[in-house]
Amino acid sequence: MNDSAPDTNGVTASDLAHADYATPIFRTVNTHKGRVALRLEAVFWDAIATMAHRASVKPPDMVRDLISRSSEEATNLSSALRSIVTRQLLVENDRLAPLASALSVVRLLQTVPTPSFALDKNKQLVRVNDEFVRYLRSVMAKAGAVERAQLRLERPADVLLTEIPAGSSIECGLSIHVDNHERRTQARIIIPPPAPANILVGFIIN
Incomplete structure (x- = not known):
């Protein structure tokens, strides 16, 4: 996978600086099953970039990991990713909240x-x-x-x-x-x- 290709990268900080958080952004990602098209709001790409940074991986790798964790029966992959991202951030927030008090x-x-x-x-x-x-x-x-x-x-x-x-x-x-x-x-x-x-x-x- 060519991480410099604009259609395969996770959204960059520069992208998000000029995008409304609710603006849909289209990306395609290479997976072991082939190329997958995703259309997520900017805020979710931002969340994925944050998760990738914490895990010390590139955003496209984080996207592939999230896709692998989605249900095989998911009819709407973008919707499944939104749910996974939101759930993971809520769990992380619950874990960090006591430490941040x-x-x-x-x-x-x-x-x-x-x-x-x-x-x-x-x-x-x-x-x-x-x-x-x-x-x-x-x-x-x-x-x-x-x-x-x-x-x-x-x-x-x-x-x-x-x-x-x-x-x-x-x-x-x-x-x-x-x-x-x-x-x-x-x-x-x-x-x-x-x-x-x-x-x-x-x-x-x-």
């Missing part, structure tokens, strides 16, 4: 061996890691219970969540208060995905 990302970030905390836009402490607890006990040994710690950033949390893109980071002054004791330090603030973010994660850097 804000708290899951926070937990993953806080596995590093660095004192870390997480604040929401209301400045409420959402989560700290064990290193953060040990850090407070070492630098504020005479203070009260760690659970009473209040964190104040140099810039308000809600402002950081609004102004800093998800996946970006900045350095910010931080003061930690436990009862009448205060510790001033610096933290690297990371805004974890997904956007719009509602939790920020800080790592104490000195």
Whole structure:
């Protein structure tokens, strides 16, 4: 199969950039049973291209795989492919959804061996890691219970969540208060995905 031939390739990113998602696009693909004609909306070709990228294969190879998984009795191959693609993406979404939640990302970030905390836009402490607890006990040994710690950033949390893109980071002054004791330090603030973010994660850097 000649992957450079325009009638055998999966739809390209360039094609989709200029095509309405519901616009039907015609393609032919070589299979072990011969050439197969397919007419799918642009959004389905886009989905197939995404699936191919995740599987590290070329879009035409992904199309052939999908065709091989369709029912032998399918009277409408294009309709069968739409169903398979939609089902696979739904299954993939269900698998990834828990991993993409804000708290899951926070937990993953806080596995590093660095004192870390997480604040929401209301400045409420959402989560700290064990290193953060040990850090407070070492630098504020005479203070009260760690659970009473209040964190104040140099810039308000809600402002950081609004102004800093998800996946970006900045350095910010931080003061930690436990009862009448205060510790001033610096933290690297990371805004974890997904956007719009509602939790920020800080790592104490000195």
